[in-house]
Amino acid sequence: MTEIATGARRRKAGNALSTLAYPGGLCLVLLALWQFLVPALDVETSVLPVPTEILSAGWENRDLIREHTWPTLLETVVGFAIAAVLGIVVAVAITAVPAIHKTLYPLLVGSLVVPKIAIAPLFVIWFGFGYTPKIIMVVLIAFFPVVVDMALGLTSIPPELRMLNRSMGASRWRAFWKISFPFALPNLFIGLKLAMALAIIGAIVAEFVQSSQGLGYLLLQANSTLQTPLFFAAIVALTVLGVVLYMVIELLEAVVLRTRRR
Amino acid sequence: MDPAAGLTDVRAASPTTGDDLVTLDGVAKTYTTATGTTQALSPTSLAIRRGEFLSVVGPSGCGKSTLLTMISGLVPPTAGEVRIDGELVDRPYRHCGIAFQTSVLLEWRSVLDNVLLQFEMRGIDPAPHRDKAVALLDSLGLEGSSRLYPRELSGGMKQRVSIARALIHDPSLLLMDEPFSAVDALTRDQLSMDLQQVCMDRGRDLTVLFITHHIEEAVFLGDRVLVMTPRPGRIAEVIDIDLPRPRRLEDAGREKQAAYAAHIRETFSRVGVYRRNQHEGGQA
Ligand SMILES: Nc1ncnc2c1ncn2[C@@H]1O[C@H](COP(=O)(O)OP(=O)(O)OP(=O)(O)O)[C@@H](O)[C@H]1O
């Protein structure tokens, strides 16, 4: 029994290793190619720096990068949290009340096709220069997948379960908390992961439009002053930020859904 | 001693005799959808006796599930009325337990918590009922499984949990819609025997409506078997299964049980459930 368990655990660890090792190995190979091909082809640093230059630029400017990471992190996380809560509430409302569904759903789909990036400059006029326009941008971009996936989860409850619910005479409130909401959680997490990836894009785009801090601002600065190694270092920081935030959601998902079928 | 001999006069005995739990009076259902209307069940009158095990067999689409949902009060009939204990059923009837073809267990709850859901949903504190739930699970062949999660169970075990959930609140009526259809033949046999035992233990306190496609199963379990015609379903026949309990599954292919099953197939044939093969000399 324990032997089987440890065997399984070892296999699991092996799996985790190979899921890290294969993409990691590919990255190393590509980085090495990059490192040796760029000088061989005589490309200038301001056009394409080699990985070691990027690394040292990142290290030299670590305080600068850290300083500009916080605002982006704040915008992303706050915007994401608002989008998540708002998305869940709207999904519950449109699945619970047909009239709300009829009214809101077409508008939601309509708002999906509005290019939110195009209206970003307007936010500056409306909401000024602080965090507000950036957070609103994040909310607008991250909100949609939460609504769609949560609503999908809530509507995919099997009819037998609905019948069982009603035969047990539960109030709507109890049925929601004990059955519908937990039932929709796996779908919700799909939406949340997508929303997190989109939230960072929203924050950067908003910073591109107008900002005096944040990784989006740093990117623009490095670009306009031809500090290409710093530009790449900021991209790396942004990627790390994105991966970490995404993994936080995955971790949360693993904990919340631990008893369920994979 | 031919068990099928007295069948014709049995039908006359079905109308209301003294102690009935459920009575259906001209109950019919027509579904209206965007694509048109479907008459699922012809007007049907029927009495389910207190404490009996009533099996229902009939071809697919003849309205068996519809019949069950109308008795449970989950779906209103388009005509006629359903009464349980003399009271009109016009909303979900609360003193029943339901088990479906799929076990519909909640994946995030342990076996025990799935069974106790029955209390929680009714706003009753489940804690005092834990021991009883464990005992019920034991009697359904799930000793020591109460802490497992649904993903750790086989299909047959899940069905047992769903039956336990349907019985834990001591309902007076148990409604089962093809509960064994999704499990393998051997598990199915075992489940039939266990269900017989559970029902015998409860005696007259439990009335069962059991829908199945499996003719031998209907005969083995039923005090009576209700045979239905193709859609829109009508009652073709109600057969008393006059065999002592506990019945042995080993006898399912033998003598009396087999004779009842053969009789049901004759009835199906008569009401046009089977398509006739050409070499049998059927007409055009
Ligand atoms: N909710 C519904 N809306 C529209 N039509 C329905 C609905 N439920 C059932 N029907 C139709 O009513 C008829 C009877 O359905 P029902 O599910 O009662 O049959 P059944 O005897 O249980 O069949 P099966 O043995 O395949 O489960 C079928 O033709 C079905 O298509």
Ligand SMILES: [Mg+2]
């Ligand atoms: Mg059915």
